[in-house]
Amino acid sequence: MHRLESRHGRSLRAAPAALLCAAALIASGCSDPSSSAADDQPDASVGSSAEQPASQVTAGPGSTGTFPGDDWETVSAEDAGMDPAVLAEVAAAAEAGGSNCLVVTRDGRLVDEWYWNDTGPDSTQEVFSASKSFTDVLVGIAADDGDLSVTDKASKWIPEWSDTPSDEVTVEHLLNNTSGRYHDLATDYGQMAVQAPDKTAFAIGLDQEAEPGTTWVYNNSAIQTLEAVLSGATGEDMADFAQDRLFTPLGMDDSGWARDAAGNPMAFIGVRSTCRDMARFGLMALNHGDWDGQQVVSAEWMEQSTGESSQDLNAAYGWLWWLNRKGPVLGPETASGGAVTPADSQLVAGAPEDMFFALGLGGQIIAIDPTTRTVVTRLGPSTYPPDTVKFTTDDAARVTTEAIIEDPQN
Numbered sequence: 001m002h003r004l005e006s007r008h009g010r011s012l013r014a015a016p017a018a019l020l021c022a023a024a025l026i027a028s029g030c031s032d033p034s035s036s037a038a039d040d041q042p043d044a045s046v047g048s049s050a051e052q053p054a055s056q057v058t059a060g061p062g063s064t065g066t067f068p069g070d071d072w073e074t075v076s077a078e079d080a081g082m083d084p085a086v087l088a089e090v091a092a093a094a095e096a097g098g099s100n101c102l103v104v105t106r107d108g109r110l111v112d113e114w115y116w117n118d119t120g121p122d123s124t125q126e127v128f129s130a131s132k133s134f135t136d137v138l139v140g141i142a143a144d145d146g147d148l149s150v151t152d153k154a155s156k157w158i159p160e161w162s163d164t165p166s167d168e169v170t171v172e173h174l175l176n177n178t179s180g181r182y183h184d185l186a187t188d189y190g191q192m193a194v195q196a197p198d199k200t201a202f203a204i205g206l207d208q209e210a211e212p213g214t215t216w217v218y219n220n221s222a223i224q225t226l227e228a229v230l231s232g233a234t235g236e237d238m239a240d241f242a243q244d245r246l247f248t249p250l251g252m253d254d255s256g257w258a259r260d261a262a263g264n265p266m267a268f269i270g271v272r273s274t275c276r277d278m279a280r281f282g283l284m285a286l287n288h289g290d291w292d293g294q295q296v297v298s299a300e301w302m303e304q305s306t307g308e309s310s311q312d313l314n315a316a317y318g319w320l321w322w323l324n325r326k327g328p329v330l331g332p333e334t335a336s337g338g339a340v341t342p343a344d345s346q347l348v349a350g351a352p353e354d355m356f357f358a359l360g361l362g363g364q365i366i367a368i369d370p371t372t373r374t375v376v377t378r379l380g381p382s383t384y385p386p387d388t389v390k391f392t393t394d395d396a397a398r399v400t401t402e403a404i405i406e407d408p409q410n
Helices: 084-096 128-144 171-175 185-195 199-205 220-224 226-234 238-250 275-286 299-306 393-401
Strands: 101-106 109-115 124-126 271-273 356-360 364-369 374-379
Touching: 084 101, 084 109, 084 393, 101 275, 109 275, 128 171, 128 220, 128 226, 128 238, 128 271, 128 275, 128 299, 128 356, 128 364, 171 220, 171 226, 185 199, 185 220, 199 220, 199 226, 220 226, 226 238, 238 275, 271 275, 275 356, 275 364, 275 374, 356 393, 364 393, 374 393
Parallel strands: none
Antiparallel strands: 101 109, 101 374, 124 271, 356 364, 364 374
């Protein structure tokens, strides 16, 4: 039974938002803190490398209809309707930005991939806040199962919040960063992300700062409480739930989820993955939650998460996904408290409005464009090497805005 419910009709007021990520503090807050290494594998089974043909399904609007099996079907840039010279420029920008890998897919096929810093297709690393988008999909799966609704009070699974000002915080407030839970940079990125051995307990124990639904703040601690919501609602460990319901169905055999020192999976960061596995996740999102005919998460959930702004304060935010919708934008760079931008701003100016992103510390990127059916993934160290130019969402979006020369589906 699916229990997705409406989220509109609120009156919100502007407030300063927090930084998307903060240096390498979060990196040292993981039980598995290493950033990237060619031979480093997560706590997850590694699948067969035997090549398997991609499968075909009937595609809906914006869908690709093609999915990788154990390996990806490859296609040349020219046959994919893309300009190889532009792709080479994007790859050069990624290399100059200290990237570990860059993968470009279109219509579910691998167009090209690049690896640097002694990494390869099986190299895993922490993807930092890009993990939040994975957490959203897990919440969506639980909603599809009927285990929770976005309008449920979080106190249903966090009894410490009952009969307190936090009692009115809903699951949706946690998904769209309007929970009003206490936040400051030192608490969020120092005490919670680095120092607290039990990050869920620490996050639950913070105070309520504002009325739920009245402020937009990029609050890692509030998002971490979704670990308690998910485990309570599903009766399963969140990392095990992700393995069974998300990583395994998508063939993300090189991916896993890190835990804090107390053994809790981390909802605000924690996914360890590869560029190829991240591309699988992006392809599932591009296909409205479908993977080769299996509805991993409902199309309705993905539309609510990525298809429209989740509140009125920040047009660039859905449910734990970054959007390219026009409006006042508090993005990954301006979210440190900068002024709200003009009403017609975009996260990536000039790129399609229906693009959406999973983003993390150090330029971890999944850029998904339904218009051109492309997915771009980039991974790199948690901090940029000295004297490098950051590889940003603008660079990733060049695949959409400049590299497309024709549509093979026409």
